[in-house]
Structure formats: C-alpha cells, structure tokens
Amino acid sequence: MYMDLSLGTTVEDTQEVQEEEQEDDLYQPQDLQHGGGEPSHVIEREHMFHKVLTPSDVGKLNRLVVPKQHAERFFPAAGAGTQLCFEDRGGVPWRFRYSYWGSSQSYVMTKGWSRFVRAARLAAGDTVSFSRAAAAAGRYFIDHRHCQRRSRDINFGDAAAMPAWPMAAGVQRAAAGGATMAVDTTPVPAGHGIEVGPTAGARSFRLFGFNVECSGDDDDAAASASASAEVEYVDGDS
Amino acid sequence: MYMDLSLGTTVEDTQEVQEEEQEDDLYQPQDLQHGGGEPSHVIEREHMFHKVLTPSDVGKLNRLVVPKQHAERFFPAAGAGTQLCFEDRGGVPWRFRYSYWGSSQSYVMTKGWSRFVRAARLAAGDTVSFSRAAAAAGRYFIDHRHCQRRSRDINFGDAAAMPAWPMAAGVQRAAAGGATMAVDTTPVPAGHGIEVGPTAGARSFRLFGFNVECSGDDDDAAASASASAEVEYVDGDS
DNA sequence: CCTACCACCTGCAAC
C-alpha cells in the first residue's frame, strides 16, 4: 500500500497544514544507492514544488520550463548552465542541465530532461515533483506521477496498482512552506528484476512494433516483474 | 509638417536591453528625427528592391525571405545576425534582425518583422519595397503597399485614397540598375491625429468582435483622420 | 541522415 506524501502544494507559503497521515511505510529498496550516503527511501525530504507537465515539457523541445517563482526560490545559484542532480524514487540519479534563457526570461531544465521523460514515460498532464533532503542542502529528488486518463497505453498490471497522485484537490492548502515529511515512493518488491540506471545506455528499444522500455525508476517496475521492462505501444502519435 | 509623437519604443527597447547585441541607441523615443538629420520624406532615395509578400512572409513564421540576389547585392555585410534599421514613410525606424539561414540557404529578416507586418497590416500579395538614402550609405527605408483585392477588410476611406505605388511596373527597370529617384512618402497632414510609433505597445485591440489597429505608419493614417484607427474584422482565419 | 541540445524569439493570457 502506498501512502501519501503531500506533494502538495503549490505556490503559497501558507503552511498551516500538513497531512501527517502518512504511516511509515518503509520503502524497500531492492536496490542500490547511487547517489548519497543514505538509502534514498529513508531520507527526510522537503517538498519544493511540482508541475503538471505541458505538451511542450514532454515534447520535442526537450526542455522543462521551471516556473520562475520556484526556480528563483529553490535553485538560486543557477543561471550559468549549472548541472543539477535529482534522485528518483529508485535512487537513480538524473542530471539535468539547468539554465536561464534570457530571451524568454525563464528557467529551464534542458540536457538530460528528455531522457527522463522517456524513461518515466511522461506525458502531458503528468506531474513531476521536486523535493530536497531536509538535512543535506543540495541533495535533490524527483518524483513523478502519471495522470489518470492516459490513452493508448498498454500497461501490464500497473493500471490497477497506480495510485492517485497524492496531491489532489484538498491538499492544495497544505504545504509548500517547507514542511518536512517522509516520502514513500510506492515500494517496489524486492527481486523484481533488473534495475537499470539512466546511464546504462539505451534502455528502450523497439520490438515487434512496440517500444520496450526498461525502467528501474517508476511504479510500473513493480508490475513488470517478469521482464523488468514495460511495453507500450507506439503508434506514431504522441 | 506633422508631429510624430512616436510614443513608442518603450517595449522594444526594454526587450532588447538584455540582449548583448544591443548597441548604443542614439535614437530618442520622443524625437522627431529617428534615423538621420533630415525629414524622411524629402530624402533622396535609391530604390533597391521590392517583394510581393508570400503567405509565409506575413504568417506565423515571423520572417521575411529576402531574395538572394537582392540580399547579396544590397546587404553584403550580413550573415552574422546583423540588425538593420529601416525608416518607414513616417520616419519611424524599424529594426529587423537580418541573417542567413544555412538550412534553407536564404536570407531572412526575422526579429521585428512580425511587428511591422502587424502594424502595416500586411497580407499575402502586398508589396514591400526597400530603398536607401542616395547620400548616406547605410540609411535604409522601407515602404509598403497593399494589393488591390483584400478580402474581409473594412477600411475607412483608404481604399479610395490609396495612392498608386510609386514604384510600379515601369520603375522596376530603374530600380535594379541603381537609379536614383526622389520618392514621395505621402506626407501625413498636420493634425490628422495621433501618430504612433511602432513600439508604442499594444496599438491594436478588440472592439465588438473587430480588431482595431491604430496605425501611424502607413497610408491609411492619412485617410483615417476621423479616428486614426483602422478596423478590420477578424473571423479567426488568417 | 537523424536526434539532442543550445540559445534565441513571440504571442498571448493572466496578473
């Protein structure tokens, strides 16, 4: 079972509520830690912000626009082609080039972003959330959630298992102010198969007209125990 | 003589402030003389070339393709994102980024062009002509003429008042050869109304389903003394 | 070839 995590909110600093209804559902790693000294599943995290992805964020532009308010608040040291590293729920590090586009006066994640989009099979309407370690400045995490209605997906098993993104309607009042919370990341059963990192080379390929994506970083991994891969039909549309 | 308020330049100037290509801009917004020392309508000009605009030239591509032979003859110093300034018939300066697109092997005016298209309400089939001061190298002028048949336009008076294009058929011979000629720029009568510059901000607005465009830079200004605006119905098509 | 990436550009809606 999963539990919530209050990804909460959004913009405002009104941190009056946090949902502490989370039980400590400790996420079992089956997996190795790539990034820091601690297993990523037990790190106390502070939610920074999240964003519902636009078509452009997941499209051919290969970039994520980071809302300026959040960018300037949480990544103040940017501006000159910084590289930021985010650990996903499996502890896999993802490095994104983070920069400022002066012409449009906006902050973006560019290099590396499209790989994450593909590996996590993100689509418009999905949500990514960014958090950071409460104890270690500069240690960042990224998580994502697929939106409920996705067309033309063939998923093995995860449709039933896919939880609702914990930040639905009522949660919006909560959080952004820096509440510390433990984040559970939809535990992946041990021994589910091979866990591959983002740097393991091409982890997606075509097979009989299907795109086969080896994923070690998202909730579907739990469901793809037989092959540690997820198969999604691609018909040329986005 | 008429007064050119040229309210403008605030928007464009601020947009370009952060660009490194910004050179010192001697041009004073509230001034009468934008480019040089003489009123633009009495400058001796040498016609360079003209072009009948294609749908792409006035569409969302926001660029004007400059025919290569004219580009290489008259703007030989281009290629590296030059900025060229053209004064229109009202003396208003228009700055276009001029560059070479290697992918299509063509010369184009990009940045700034779409603003001119909108302000002059150019459509496919209309003609723009480029000329330069006979005495001062590097001082350029732009003029335009609407074609006869324009659909779905409601113009107040300018259909009858539209003068013949000074460089019609027969002039084309002289043009290519570099003949010098004096071009009258249909001086705007004093007190005709407000003359606005290209950068005066939003000079078009919607009123009762019509797009109303205040124009101070084209022939309609002379004819629209009653309102110094032109109304054109927009039905969602382009 | 193609794809990603980089640094620009613009219209428009929302504030």
Added chain:
DNA sequence: CGTTGCAGGTGGTAG
C-alpha cells in the same frame, strides 16, 4: 491596462 510568465516555437551546431 501594461507588464510578464511561459507555452510553444525557431535556426544552428555537434555528434
């Protein structure tokens, strides 16, 4: 209502 954030583009370049 003028400013601006940003969604959605572009050409150029590297590989």
